[in-house]
Amino acid sequence: MDQKPQNYMGGRNMVNQNSSRRGLSNMSPDFTTPPPIDFDTEEMRGSMQRILADNVGEFVVIEFLVGTERIMRKQGILYFVGTSYVTLYDDEANNFIVCDIFSIKFVYFYFPGQRPNRNYNLLSNSNNSTGSQR
Numbered sequence: 593m594d595q596k597p598q599n600y601m602g603g604r605n606m607v608n609q610n611s612s613r614r615g616l617s618n619m620s621p622d623f624t625t626p627p628p629i630d631f632d633t634e635e636m637r638g639s640m641q642r643i644l645a646d647n648v649g650e651f652v653v654i655e656f657l658v659g660t661e662r663i664m665r666k667q668g669i670l671y672f673v674g675t676s677y678v679t680l681y682d683d684e685a686n687n688f689i690v691c692d693i694f695s696i697k698f699v700y701f702y703f704p705g706q707r708p709n710r711n712y713n714l715l716s717n718s719n720n721s722t723g724s725q726r
Contacts, residue, residue: 623688625672625679640696645673652680653700653708654691665712666691682713689713 631642653667666689668680678696680689702708 626674629673629675631673640693640699641673641675644670644678644693644699647701648673651702651707653702653712654678654680654696655698655700656691656695657697658695663697667708667712684711685713 629641629645631639631645636642648670650670651668652670653665656664656666658664666680668682668689670678671681671688672679674693677693678691680691681687682689700708
């Protein structure tokens, strides 16, 4: 059974390039977001919010700095960009992930049809992460 969003056509292939969700609004009737924010202003030019908002609908892997030494990755279809957070749609697990925008360090964008070799949303079960990885 395919649980991918019915309207998802890929970010660069979507017709309405001005909508902050560009055709992704019917992904889940139970998941709501605030009204879209317009990051297309002079003050927001070059900001992380603007770059992400311009690429809503694209598949991404985002690296977050947790604490001072730990990097955590999350992946999914970029669904919504807010002032202080981003929302990813995990099409493999059919759920949404809300992430803090201020801890984002790197964003990887993938070409249509390409995905990473592993699922970064799966948390490891090890308790030996001391932060002293070399």
